[in-house]
Amino acid sequence: MILELDSVRKSYGRFEALAGLSVSVAPGAVGLLGPNGAGKSTLIKALLGLVALSSGSAKVLGLDVRRDASAIRERIGYMPEDDCNLAGLPGVQSVAMAGELAGLPARTALRRAHEILDLVWLAEERYRPVETYSTGMRQRIKLAQALIHAPKLVFLDEPTDGLDPAGRVRMLRLIRSLVDKHGLSVVLSTHILSDVEQICDAALILGRGRLLMYDTIARLQESVEPGLSLRSAGEIRPLAETLAAAGHRVDVLSPESAFLHGHGDLATAVLAAAHSSGVSLRELAKSRNSLEDIYLEAVRATSDPVPAGAAPHSAPATREAP
Amino acid sequence: MPIAELGYRPWEGRRTGRLARAWAIARAEIGIAQQSSRLLRRFLLFAWLPILYFCPFFLAFGAVADPTRDPNAGGLLAQIAGSLLPPESLAKLRATPETTLPAVWSLAFFLFFTYTQSLFSMVVVAIVGPPLIAKDLRSKAFLVYLSKPIAPWQYLLGKLATVAFFVLAMTLFPGLFLYGVGVALSPSLTTAANTLPVLLQVVLASLAIALPTGLLVLLLSTWTKDRRLATFTWVALWVFGEFAFRVLDTSARFAPDAERPHWAGLLSMRELTTRTAAGIFDVRGSLERLLSSLSDSEGVFQERILQLAAGAGEARLVGGQMDQAALVLGRDGYPPAVFMGMLLLLSIASALVVLRRAHRQVRI
Numbered sequence: 001m002i003l004e005l006d007s008v009r010k011s012y013g014r015f016e017a018l019a020g021l022s023v024s025v026a027p028g029a030v031g032l033l034g035p036n037g038a039g040k041s042t043l044i045k046a047l048l049g050l051v052a053l054s055s056g057s058a059k060v061l062g063l064d065v066r067r068d069a070s071a072i073r074e075r076i077g078y079m080p081e082d083d084c085n086l087a088g089l090p091g092v093q094s095v096a097m098a099g100e101l102a103g104l105p106a107r108t109a110l111r112r113a114h115e116i117l118d119l120v121w122l123a124e125e126r127y128r129p130v131e132t133y134s135t136g137m138r139q140r141i142k143l144a145q146a147l148i149h150a151p152k153l154v155f156l157d158e159p160t161d162g163l164d165p166a167g168r169v170r171m172l173r174l175i176r177s178l179v180d181k182h183g184l185s186v187v188l189s190t191h192i193l194s195d196v197e198q199i200c201d202a203a204l205i206l207g208r209g210r211l212l213m214y215d216t217i218a219r220l221q222e223s224v225e226p227g228l229s230l231r232s233a234g235e236i237r238p239l240a241e242t243l244a245a246a247g248h249r250v251d252v253l254s255p256e257s258a259f260l261h262g263h264g265d266l267a268t269a270v271l272a273a274a275h276s277s278g279v280s281l282r283e284l285a286k287s288r289n290s291l292e293d294i295y296l297e298a299v300r301a302t303s304d305p306v307p308a309g310a311a312p313h314s315a316p317a318t319r320e321a322p
Numbered sequence: 323m324p325i326a327e328l329g330y331r332p333w334e335g336r337r338t339g340r341l342a343r344a345w346a347i348a349r350a351e352i353g354i355a356q357q358s359s360r361l362l363r364r365f366l367l368f369a370w371l372p373i374l375y376f377c378p379f380f381l382a383f384g385a386v387a388d389p390t391r392d393p394n395a396g397g398l399l400a401q402i403a404g405s406l407l408p409p410e411s412l413a414k415l416r417a418t419p420e421t422t423l424p425a426v427w428s429l430a431f432f433l434f435f436t437y438t439q440s441l442f443s444m445v446v447v448a449i450v451g452p453p454l455i456a457k458d459l460r461s462k463a464f465l466v467y468l469s470k471p472i473a474p475w476q477y478l479l480g481k482l483a484t485v486a487f488f489v490l491a492m493t494l495f496p497g498l499f500l501y502g503v504g505v506a507l508s509p510s511l512t513t514a515a516n517t518l519p520v521l522l523q524v525v526l527a528s529l530a531i532a533l534p535t536g537l538l539v540l541l542l543s544t545w546t547k548d549r550r551l552a553t554f555t556w557v558a559l560w561v562f563g564e565f566a567f568r569v570l571d572t573s574a575r576f577a578p579d580a581e582r583p584h585w586a587g588l589l590s591m592r593e594l595t596t597r598t599a600a601g602i603f604d605v606r607g608s609l610e611r612l613l614s615s616l617s618d619s620e621g622v623f624q625e626r627i628l629q630l631a632a633g634a635g636e637a638r639l640v641g642g643q644m645d646q647a648a649l650v651l652g653r654d655g656y657p658p659a660v661f662m663g664m665l666l667l668l669s670i671a672s673a674l675v676v677l678r679r680a681h682r683q684v685r686i
Contacts, residue, residue, distance in 0.1 A: 048469055070471040074337065078469035084462035088354040100346035101470035103337030112333065119330050131461075145466060150333035182330055 001062075002027050002153050002185045003047065008056035010042055010209075017042040019209035020056065025187075029179045031196030031217075031291075032189040034206035035299050040189045041081070043206070044155050048078055061152055074103060077146030081157035081189075083138060085130040092117060092126040095144045102149030109148065116144040121170070135162035139171070147178075153185045154178070160195055172199050197291040205298045212298040220294045227261040228270060231283035238277040239270075246273065253296065256282075343472055347480025352487055355450045362449045362488070365442060369492040372438040373500055379430065380504040386412065387419050387508075410618035420516050422615055425608035427504065427520045429630065432603040434500065435493060435527050436596045443492045443531055444560060444591075450488045451539030452552030454481045455676070460547040464680065474680040478540070478673060485536035486529075494528035520603075527602045531595050534665040534672075538591075541672035544679045563590045584655035594661050594668075601658025605631070 003025035010018040017039045034040050045051045047060050049069025058065045060072045086094045092113050099109030117126045120140040125133065130141060139162055146154050159175065160168040176199040178184040188200055196203055196217070203220060205213040213220065232239060233256075240250045240258045246269065249261040260266055267284060274281050355362060386407070407415060415422050458464055467477050501521055505514045542552045542559075567590035574582045587593040600606070609631050616623055 050468060070473070073469065073471040078465075080462075080465040080469065082462045082465060084465045086350070086463050086466055087457045087461040088358065089350060093350065097346060097350050098466060098470065100338070101343055101467060101472050103343065103471060104333070105335070105338055106346070108333070108335060112331075115329075115331060147330065149470075150331075178330060182332065 001025060002030075002060065003187075004059040004062075006057045008043075008046065008058050009054045010039075010046055010051060011054045017209050018046065018053075021206075021209070021211050022056075023204065023211050023214050025204065025214070026202065027185045028201040029176065029186045029188060029199055031193075031200040031203040032187050032206070033191075033193065033196060033203055033291075033295055034212075037208070038206040038299075039209040040206055041157065042209075044078070044157065044187070044189060047155070048073060048076070074149070075152050077149070077151035077154040079142045079146040079154065079156045079159055081161065083135075085133075085138060085141070087131055088129065090127045090129055091122055091133070091141055094130050094141065095148050098145035099148035104149055112148055112150075113144070116148050117141075119147075119174070120144045136164060136167050139163055143171070143174075151184070153187070155187045155189070157189045158191070159188065160190070160192060168195075175199055193291045193295055203291060203294075205295060207299050213294070217291065220291065226263055226286075227259055228266050229283065229285045230258045230260060230270065230281065232256050232274075233280035233282050236279060239274055239279040239281075242273040242277040243269065259297075340473075340476055341479075343470075344476040344479040344483065347467075347472075347477065348483035348487065351454060351481065351484035355484065355488070359449055362446060365446050365449070366488075366491055369439065369442045369446075370496055370499075372434060373496055373503075376430065376434055376500055377503050377507075380500070381507045383426065383430075384504070384507040384513075387415055387423065388510075389416050389419070407616070408618045408620065408622040410620075411616040411623040414616050418615060419510075420512070422612060423508075423513060424517050424520060425611045427517045428523060428603045428608045429605065429612075430504075431497065431500070431520060431524055431527070432599055432605055433630075434497065435524075435531070435599050435603075439493045439496065440531055440592070440595050440599070443489045443535065446488045446492055447485055447535050447539050448553055448556050451485050451536065452543050452556060453549035454484060455540055455543040456547055456549045456552050459544075468680070474677045477680055478676050481540055482533070482536045485539060486532040489532035489535060490528055493531055494525065497524040497528060523603050527599045530598050530602060530662070530665065534669045535591070535595070537669045537672035537676070540676050544676050560591050564592050566590070567593055582655070587655050587661065588664050594665055597656075597658050597661035598665055601662055 001024045003023070005021050005023050008018050008021040009016065019039075021039075021043070032040050032043070042051065046053055047058060047065055049065050049072055053065065061075050063072045063075070065072060086097055089097065092110070095116060096106070096109040096113035099112055100106055104112065114123075114126070117123055120143050122137060122140055122144065125137060130138070133141060139159060143156070143159060146156070156175065160171050163171055172195060175186055175188070179186055179199075179201075186200075188196060190196060200217060202214065202216045204211070230236065230239070236252060236254075236256050236258050240252050243250045243260060248266075248269065251259045251261070253259060260270060270281070270284060273279075458467070468474065498521075501517075501524060505517070508514070538559075539552075539556055542555045543549070545555075546552050567586045570583050570586035570589075587597065609627055613624060613627055618624075
């Protein structure tokens, strides 16, 4: 297991950033998902040993975050979301210094810095001061700084932020190749669900500091119920109530969107209900079993849903590795 | 793809120790400071200029104190001897160099440190220190540092070593050079043995300037993302502290000792470092030894020594009004230990605040 969390809590005053999180995460590429304030960044910082846990225990690569924070940071890489850099240094020295900070001898760090900069396509810009780098280049140098000391596990916080489409594809391929070819494990924290869908083996979804879901992407996709996504021009509740009265199971996701569960020709029933309830439909789409659907369903439980019909799917509090 | 591209390669080697990681921070910062400031490079050269003044002093003093030479033989040696000491004191010096030499050397190095090098150091600290943490706050580099196996104390040590390096380049390195020159120009090899404690004093005085000023400037650098603001605060601290001390000290100069605001000296960073250096170089003991062994009947030597002592806070005016006042050897204000303690307290407080703020940075 790369991560073993047992009833992990972290409070900032009255605010509970992590509320009793228990999960064991298997090696590979794992997507860490959740809305803003779900506790993703706090979890990463807690696992790095940068913030102290209020209670519970956590292990990273088998090492306790309380006792072995320094040893953990020697074995893991962290690419922060924030635009942070070692100002005043050229790219290659900035990466080499990150290596030296992780305990690499100076000559080794410099040699590896050159290699890693080749890997992240910054070979031509290695002698430019990092302050002059573009947003995309800064993302890549942050990845280089996370990889320089050959970590076993890398936390990547929004790695494709600010990258152009081609750069994003290259970045995702590189991350996947680190997992496939070099046996690294990756925890990818992002809001771009398609990135997770594309390169991750599993997804861990947090909401309000709680574990909402953890499973392999394939199993999560299988778990999505068939049905139709509905979006209206105005209030959708009359339509949802009409459908529910007709015996359909409907979840109202927002004042203007809902999900109709079921198989077969549901569109006819929806159109008839829309006509009778006077609701104008803007969108009617079949569920795609995408991670987005799963994610929306999972976070809906923690974001004040407006239920109509069946109760929303509830996630277990504790999950073992898939 | 470049032909030299090796791709990602794992690494399993022996990792460096904790101090090496702090030194990596210092090495990078020293390089950045040297490359980014022409003024700093110039000051590093200026710091050696006082050597040009002190080397001839040691040359002259070595010649004058040499018992094998006759200072009354006329020529340049006689002129130098006459300008340094009255004849009566000179004769006593040549008779007992082993007791007077270390005292003279201690005083010479005290002057070297307090009149020129500490002033140069403050300017250099103003150039090097303010951006050290301010730029990390601005660029959020804390996350890069502290996501690596680096503790906040290693980060602080690395930054402190950067300031200390430049201060030591202004104090310790020229001081050691000057000591070497003094020994080389001395009349006898026994001078090295007699003056060995001075070598230790040079090292201690250098550290006493470097570490507290370094920590204090890092504290100021921690409070702002704008290096100019930190620089301004550093300069203001020096200027206003010195100004306040001078005003308070001068206004109460002729007041009875019990009514004088001795605490005013603690407001001035210059006074803090000067009095601390006075303690390290044992200025009081050196002055007493010189007065007891080299005093002349006309009081010329005594007068010179007392003027020197006044600058080190080891002589004070007594006798009421200005026209009747006379300098006497005696402590003016608190003893050096108080100033040393104040510097130590300032250093510890600064270090704790910097560490606390470093912790807080990564928690946000």
